[in-house]
Amino acid sequence: MFHRLWTVLFPPRCILCRRFLKKEETDLCHHCREHAPEVTSEKFKFSFLARWCAIWYYKDDVRNSILRYKFNRRQSYADAYGRLLAMKLQRTGMDNFDVLTWVPVSFLRRWKRGFDQTENIALVVARELNVPAIRTLKKIRHTPPQSGISNAAARRANVLNAYRVIDSALVRDKSILLLDDVLTTGATASECAKTLCLSGAREVSCAVVAVAPHGNK
Numbered sequence: 001m002f003h004r005l006w007t008v009l010f011p012p013r014c015i016l017c018r019r020f021l022k023k024e025e026t027d028l029c030h031h032c033r034e035h036a037p038e039v040t041s042e043k044f045k046f047s048f049l050a051r052w053c054a055i056w057y058y059k060d061d062v063r064n065s066i067l068r069y070k071f072n073r074r075q076s077y078a079d080a081y082g083r084l085l086a087m088k089l090q091r092t093g094m095d096n097f098d099v100l101t102w103v104p105v106s107f108l109r110r111w112k113r114g115f116d117q118t119e120n121i122a123l124v125v126a127r128e129l130n131v132p133a134i135r136t137l138k139k140i141r142h143t144p145p146q147s148g149i150s151n152a153a154a155r156r157a158n159v160l161n162a163y164r165v166i167d168s169a170l171v172r173d174k175s176i177l178l179l180d181d182v183l184t185t186g187a188t189a190s191e192c193a194k195t196l197c198l199s200g201a202r203e204v205s206c207a208v209v210a211v212a213p214h215g216n217k
């Protein structure tokens with residue numbers, strides 16, 4: 001009843017272009033399903049990542065959608081991203097791993113935002129793929145946001161040794177899928193993957209909602 005009232009008051013919109021969805025549409029409108037900048041191959045390599053998978057390129061409506069999610073706390077977006085990402089992982093044969101984990105935010109950022117946007121997506125992907133999501137990493141120092149730093153080397157330096165494995169027994173000899181929201185230069189994901197590998201992880205791959213169109217340049 002409450003759900004019905006809610007959908008009358010706030011009819012669902014496309015998470016990318018914000019058009020109202022038709023009855024038969026879920027998460028995305030027909031136009032965006034056909035024309036969103038979908039990633040179709042792993043064009044770039046990122047250090048320490050065996051493979052990576054992204055739904056879209058990070059631009060235009062995709063970028064706006066992710067910014068709305070980050071700054072307006074839209075849990076419905078986490079559900080949609082998680083569902084779409086799980087489907088993509090299955091299509092690309094990347095749904096076979098031992099542990100699903102995510103890039104953590106610092107305590108300070110989590111406290112300021114009141115939620116961890118990447119953890120929320122990871123939990124949905126885990127539910128869709130029927131695997132456990134395990135917190136394996138913690139951020140041990142607060143770093144300025146990567147988005148404010150354009151130089152790739154400076155981004156790597158910004159996150160160097162910023163993460164620690166909570167318990168190496170969780171990751172030793174495991175094939176791990178690391179969730180993040182956006183891959184830009186890959187500095188953060190690579191640093192997390194390096195940290196996991198140094199604690200004995202067998203292999204780390206990464207799944208994100210969007211990847212920068214220019215790769216790790």
Ligand SMILES: [Zn+2]
Pocket residue numbers: 014015016017018019028029030031032033
């Ligand atoms: Zn749309």
